[in-house]
Amino acid sequence: MEEQQGKVIPIAIEDEVKTAYLNYAMSVIVSRALPDVRDGLKPVHRRLLYAMDELGLHPNSPTKKSARITGDAMGKYHPHGDASLYDALVRMAQDFSLRYPLVQGQGNFGSIDGDPPAASRYTEAKLSRIGDEMLADLKKDTVDFVPNYDESLKEPSVLPSAIPNLLINGSSGIAVGMATNMPPHNLNEVVDAICAYIDNPEISLDGLMHYIKGPDFPTGGIVFGKRGIKEAYATGRGRIVVRGKFTIEVAKNGKESIIFTEIPYGVNKASLLVKIAELVRDKVIDGIAEIRDESDREGLRIVIELKKGTIAKVVLNQLFSHTALQSTFGVINLALVGLRPKCLSLKELIAYYVEHRVDVVTRRTKYDLQKAEERAHILEGLMIALANIDEVVAIIKASRDVELAKTNLIQRFVLTEIQAQAIVDMRLGRLTSLEVEKLQKELEELRTLISYLKSLLEDKAKLMGVIKDELRSVAEKYGDPRRTEIVADEIESINIEDLIQKEEMVILISNLGYIKRVPVSSYKSQGRGGKGMASAKLAEEDFIEQLFVATTHDHLMFITSKGRAYWLKVHEIPEGSRTSKGVHIKSLLMVSPNEEITTVVDIREFRDDTYLLLATTRGIVKKVQTSEFSNAKTRGIIAISLDEGDTLVSALLTGGSDEIMMISRKGQALRTHEEQIRPMGRSSRGVTGMKLDVDDELAGLLRVNDEEKMLIVTEYGYGKRVEYAEFSAHNRATGGQRVYTITEKTGEIVSCVSVKEDDDIMCITSQGKSIKLAAKEISVMGRSAQGVRLLQIERPDFVIGVDRIANEEE
Template identity: 50%
Template sequence: MDEKGKVLLVDVKDEMKEAYLSYAMSVIVGRALPDIRDGLKPVQRRILYAMQEMNLRPTEPYRKSARVVGDVLGKYHPHGDMAVYEALVRLAQDFTCRYPLVDGHGNFGSVDGDPPAAMRYTEVRLAPIAEEMLRDLEKDTVDFVPNFDESLKEPVVLPASFPQLLANGASGIAVGMATNIPPHNLRELVDGLLYLLDHPEASAEDLLRLIPGPDFPTGGKIVGRRGIEEYFREGRGKLVIRGEATVEEIARGKQAVVIRELPYQVNKASLVEHIARLVEEKKLPDVAEVRDESDREGIRVVLELKRGANPHYILRYLYKHTALEVSFGVILLALVSGKPEVCTMPQALKHFLDFRREVILRRSRFELKEAEERAHILEGFLRALDLIDQVIALIRSSQSVPEARRRLVEELGFTEKQAQAILEMRLQRLVALEREKLEEEYRDITAKIFRLREILEKEEVLRECIREELRRIRELYGDERRTRIIEEEEKEEEATPLIREEEVVITLTRDGYVKRVPLATYRRQGRGGKGVSAVATGEEDFVSTMVVTTTLHRALLFTSWGRAFQLPVHQLPEMGRQAKGMHLVNLLPLEEGERAVTLIPIRDFKEGKYLFFVTAKGRVKKIDLLELLSVTRRGVRVVELEEGDELEGVFTTCGEDRVFLATSQGLGLSFKEEEVRPMGKAASGVRGMSLREGDRVVGACVIRQNETLLVVTSSGMGKRVDPEEFPVHHRGGMGVRLLRESERSGKVVGVAAVKGEEELLLSTQKGLLIRVHTREVPIQSRVAQGVRLIRLEKDDQVTSFAVVLP
């Protein structure tokens, strides 16, 4: 029906489409999405503006929240009172906002999900940083529009002095779109803005160096950088957020897992309840008690463990099955020129800088106009003081104020405004001191006019003004980062499937078959025993490497081509004692002709550790263990080998060790590790030992205090030798006799440094394995042949051995 009451026929489909589009745009623009400039939704903007109009500044007393809600409803936001109060509450919650804009007094809810007190009980005022959102609002910095009933004016946007959208983040669901922006550290944001001012074409990668990623008010950890890089480049990304939990020793020698920080927006009470339910359902049988010891000092949730429990197992389970680790989908969507747009991080910061440029220009024009008007009046005052006798005589002889004003303009040449100001001037301005004040004010206002004109006319002066204001914000409100960012590999390690820590033996055959077997499978035997079957190898295959580690460690595997791969030990196939194992091609991308040489377990990657490489031709190389932190199952080259050479051994050092190299023909060389400097992964190394014709390096180790050198031969012979029998030489020499070579002793298989408290696992070509104690291996001279460690069949020989720590 039209205005005249005439019924109009319309297509219901078109009418519904038009009505729904109008509704959708109303929700998008007027309710759910923040503006890219001040980062606020309309209700938030109206709350801050209304509080300023009520003079609720940080230095003023608190006022009831109901009063603020009433003003916002009655003047600017005709919607539900609870919607306004909820928005007000969120602006005051320090666990929701990284930099709260409202200073709340009373119960404003908690991380336990407790609701805030009713608005009649709570009180509010503006937080100090909120004044930076409203600064210069009265100086024509932004446009004003009529409110809903056109009785008042309200700002379209606030003249924000800092990037509130990125500092506090935002979330909202509109029609057909949503936004979810994480909070960031203000100090880092300012650093990024300052860099962008000087480098307008800066990329996301450039900004990532200054703004590492989100900084949540509840702290926690962000696992991996991939999601951060994605939303910096594309405006969308997925973050994995994890709470901060540590293992602590508590009373009576027990351990506890203590949760001190939660992922952003995770309800603590629900998390504690979920953990307690898992304990009750026996899914966390090693947890004896769950306590929430949180107080005003911070969050503290204690999971007291039973004796012998593995706290790292508990942590991995919590990350996998509870809200201690959650995902955060970033969508950097905001209103740009009134339209919804997904922005990259550089774009979002540039939009803010463009807005600040506009605000400062408009403020400068406003201040320049005021300054010029004031200067004009001051010029009139100063000229009037110079002509004071004439001015007084003219005023006294005038019959009325309009006449006096007219005569000042016509007879003495003042302007209308100057004449009016002179007529309103108090007589005290005639004293000499007042004249000095006027002259000083005129000099100041002249300098201000010059400065403002420079801002308006010179781009570099304008940029410097923006810089100064950003630096002031950083100095006043910048703080330290709360959220840590850890690498993806650390997550991968901590997200290990739920298995208990167990000592295992990893065997690797020459042909590339690998498996793990529980260490308890092999019972200890005396020296000279026959051993038990450990691997059912083929006729041409044999065990080449054997290590003892636990299921919670990682294994670095090195190949003959000088490549390194990394795998969690638990991902290696667990098989029976006599099983052959799984071929490495099923686990790693090995090339044809490439074979696995050795495998070493790594408990953790710590600064100060090195990997020492030895090749069959006697070349050596050392790299920092941290260089291999990012190595995955895809592999990376760590040693460049010359033609005909291959990697023989790898072991860890501390940087000041004594290195020992042994050859198959029974020669050994000892030198200081300092003679080999750390190198990059692309280096080929330096000469470590000179070799005789037909000889090759078969073993290497480090010798530390109170250790002896264990030597094992292919015929099953072995001995321990005092390291003092091997003088320290320089690298590159041929060494001294390690073993008197004979048909009975056979070739040297390898060497190891032991203290006599360890156990020894020997493996043979036919797959037999024996476990003996190293104290049963006697200490002999370096030229002795050794004693029998294992009885071998005629066509069998020892191929490898491993030392088991006590």
């Protein structure tokens, strides 16, 4: 055999590899992985949508098998594996992947749990209503068509894209040496921003961000901090921190549960639950009793049930630290601009989209103008023929063939070839007067349309107005409220209490210092004179010493026997059941061993115009601005300097101009104005509030409210309501008037509270029994009356506390 003669070209291997790899890299960048800035689509998505358009799969048509769609796209335009085509089709139909799905799927298209879709032979699809907008006006020469891979067909190089797809759906892709990761946005916000840009192309980034607040993910969530968003919008790159959205629910048994209703974008729910379970098993996260997935068609719901006494804030911080419930979305706004990859700012993304729409609308207008002019030209010829119909018929009849007839008509009426053809093709039915009127009307309408289309092409501002109107129409049809919440604060300063349900809580504090909170709903109302129900299983020598009601968002100010003040948020106190012991107060506050909590007050917020009025057993009173206590927290600061042997008995909030009522254990009451007590610094002693007998002590301090009544309760379970109006105002440091006649049977006054007619009250005994009563069941009596029996007391038990349960409206 003769050897084949050939030419050998020596090439250095590194040059060949460099060239070949560069060609491959550019092919991946331009023809596979990056979206076009104009329509926001990669070639595979564009070809799938075009194939669906050619198959007539519009929103009002029946669906077709996905295998048919991917087969058509693969055979005609995209010569790659059908698996990659089907994956792309599936993603366009998933409402958890795309903010505005471009495809409407029928069948199993996968789930947020990472379940795979059914095979393409089982599922069906068609264009969604918003997906159809991507192809609007495609047949009006709005975009360039290029040959397909084998040059047997033509395909669009870009879609007209009546929706700003790249901004509203985002994109992600890994090319060679570069990647894109663009977040989705809200359609209404994007359209408003584009319209603002059209009105003022010099608009600043802050101006655009007035409309586009930040990304809007299909799975919702909460974005923390605007710094990352602004950086991404300004430079095209930035980091956005996203957390799952949650609430905290309290079950009837007192257990708290963290309920996640939204998770960060792109997180696989099933994998997330497995990860949490592993962390609980490995004791990385402590305090979780159970994890349940209660998601259904209504939406996502992950229930994380906590163990009794677990502080939700601690568990949440661990979940956010160790799981994808807090994720970072790294923004890289990389897209193809004229087949070149470019990292784009928000303004550039909008500018390139507007430029594309200007091109599309201009080309569409030219196309419509050409078609209108062609039709008008034919109608003008028909109108000439109808005006001279007898002569036209005579010319046609006299002609030997159609060509001669056309030639004769052109010569006689100065027509064009096209007009003459239209005349000879005209049906006899067009000769009726009604048809003539229709042609005249159509011609007039066409002339108006031509005039309008020409004005569009001549006036840029008018063309921009059309673009704006079309965008607003799209937003009206498909726009929806924002799903992702954006919080201005950075992640560290987020306060969990915004997510904790506001709820009335009974706070119980025992003599030995145990504290707990129990929902008011755990207590059922009883009649007057009942025996009550067990409210705490205490040690034999312990008893309940204080009770009051506050909401989970309030501050609890604790003032000790040594005159120091501390505070906690109510939700930071571990919740217990009615019968549980609670936790020791000293495990929550930094209280020294030789001081005890003597009084507790519920404060909503610390301000200069509200005051804390403190009263001691020896009748000393003191007024301090609440703002002085804002930094007390769990470490404590001085509230009052006490005399040797004196203790705090009561503290209440006042507005600076209230009247107050001091009530002693022996049955005396002094009504005085708080203006008689000047505000003092935290470390002062105070002034004499009420003059007391040697064997008497102050039992309580109330703020006068004529819409309410005083409720007086004695240690052996007797009580009454008394009108404030029965007492006249006196100066401070006087003895006051009789409010109750004390006997051996009633015992001394132990507590007083101000109540409305429709209030409920709670009484607690030293042995831990409680009774909930309606205030209206307790008689209103005069100053010297003994009152009625409120609850049965079996000595040595005695009443130690009473508090009002506020109405929900209050």
